[in-house]
Amino acid sequence: KNEVEQSPQNLTAQEGEFITINCSYSVGISALHWLQQHPGGGIVSLFMLSSGKKKHGRLIATINIQEKHSSLHITASHPRDSAVYICAVLPMDSNYQLIWGAGTKLIIKP
Amino acid sequence: DGGITQSPKYLFRKEGQNVTLSCEQNLNHDAMYWYRQDPGQGLRLIYYSQIVNDFQKGDIAEGYSVSREKKESFPLTVTSAQKNPTAFYLCASRSKAGVRNIQYFGAGTRLSVL
Numbered sequence: 075k076n077e078v079e080q081s082p083q084n085l086t087a088q089e090g091e092f093i094t095i096n097c098s099y100s101v102g103i104s105a106l107h108w109l110q111q112h113p114g115g116g117i118v119s120l121f122m123l124s125s126g127k128k129k130h131g132r133l134i135a136t137i138n139i140q141e142k143h144s145s146l147h148i149t150a151s152h153p154r155d156s157a158v159y160i161c162a163v164l165p166m167d168s169n170y171q172l173i174w175g176a177g178t179k180l181i182i183k184p
Numbered sequence: 185d186g187g188i189t190q191s192p193k194y195l196f197r198k199e200g201q202n203v204t205l206s207c208e209q210n211l212n213h214d215a216m217y218w219y220r221q222d223p224g225q226g227l228r229l230i231y232y233s234q235i236v237n238d239f240q241k242g243d244i245a246e247g248y249s250v251s252r253e254k255k256e257s258f259p260l261t262v263t264s265a266q267k268n269p270t271a272f273y274l275c276a277s278r279s280k281a282g283v284r285n286i287q288y289f290g291a292g293t294r295l296s297v298l
Contacts, residue, residue, distance in 0.1 A: 076226075078226065083224075107286075107287070109289075114291065114292075115272055115274075115291060115292035115294065116289065116290070116291040116292060117274060117276075117289035117292075118289070119286045119287060119288070119289075122286055160226070160227075162226075162227075171229055171232070171242070172227075172229075172287070173226075174226030174227040174228075175226050176224060176225055176226045177226065
């Protein structure tokens with residue numbers, strides 16, 4: 075079993091829809107990252123969370139440490155949001171090495 | 185502008201050939217990382233370096249080598265011992281290997297075998 079599981083693996087939605095991507099993990103963590111990878115391959119960090127909720131524009135990330143679960147929400151989705159969204163966690167006992175989810179491929183249709 | 189530069193964007197390797205992927209950062213970051221990405225899989229750590237002249241193996245170091253002679257540079261060599269090198273390679277850096285510091289990524293190099 076992977077230590078970081080993302081769902082769904084693939085998601086296709088219409089422009090304007092509210093999007094939720096989930097991340098569950100099985101280890102104790104110090105922090106969780108959400109990242110975005112565009113078709114060209116470059117990766118951008120979106121959020122780093124250790125508790126609660128963060129918001130940036132139309133993106134919202136939440137984390138429940140007790141349930142070992144995080145969600146990334148996109149409000150008023152747009153075709154330019156189409157990308158792979160990746161969850162990565164920093165285990166408490168790690169030498170600062172991240173454990174990566176496999177990613178969720180999101181396609182927003184106009 | 186500060187950032188991480190990876191080159192080349194696309195690279196082709198012949199059988200038995202060593203190839204080197206470049207990663208340069210002008211962010212003055214101490215820690216640098218190399219990851220491999222295969223379709224449908226999460227990123228896997230190849231090597232990392234927390235300080236100049238020091239580096240450690242990650243989860244899949246076999247068939248790869250690195251050097252860290254300068255703070256801003258962390259080249260990755262894919263050797264002929266790596267039997268399945270076709271993948272997308274990402275370089276990353278972080279100001280210090282600490283929890284509160286976000287990792288920055290380069291644009292990646294896509295390596296294919298001829």
